[in-house]
């Protein structure tokens with residue numbers, strides 16, 4: 462039995478939509494930006510070059526855990542040892558998995574890539590709907606575990622940002638434009654990570670009485686405030702992570718020198 466918009470329990474409307482506004486703009490913008498990001502990040506992840514320019518390490522390659530990492534970029538050692546492919550492929554699985562299973566991104570890319578549905582009150586082309594109850598989409602439920610991984614990765618990126626206060630000789634007290642860019646990037650990543658729906662649940666879920674857990678209640682309240690803007694944080698942090706990588710790429714390829722403030 463059909464469970465889509467043609468299902469017997471649904472109102473039989475022959476038009477695809479009765480909406481008069483430009484509802485297609487949002488999914489089109491999502492499709493364009495996501496496609497651009499996928500192309501760019503894939504190119505950068507497989508290129509395996511120009512991801513470190515002292516003291517800046519690209520977020521795509523952090524932590525760099527392979528013996529193939531360029532000198533100076535492995536602040537957490539090289540426990541992976543020799544890895545024949547780009548070291549970015551070891552680590553990117555976690556932030557990408559986090560974004561791919563994000564509740565907001567799911568809505569965005571289900572609409573933009575699968576037209577499921579393309580927008581509110583616009584009929585989807587599919588004849589049936591199984592939601593996220595079967596393989597492969599049931600795997601979206603591991604989002605909460607990706608959240609733990611994202612906390613770890615964002616902590617590592619915070620550590621990288623602290624290291625960006627060193628100069629080429631390893632002395633502290635350096636601050637360049639790259640340092641500022643990394644601070645902005647890691648701030649936006651924290652806002653995105655801490656505004657996650659799973660974060661709210663981890664902080665305040667499964668409690669019967671908030672009154673008996675005042676600390677968790679307070680933290681849950683903060684996460685809830687951030688959660689209101691989760692979609693915006695998802696977008697701006699996507700741009701910031703790509704732009705941070707691009708900036709370091711331009712430095713590493715010698716396009717210009719990092720402007721230094723002190």
Ligand code: FES
Pocket residue numbers: 559560563564565566604608653654656657658659660691
């Ligand atoms: S819901 Fe978007 S990152 Fe968790």
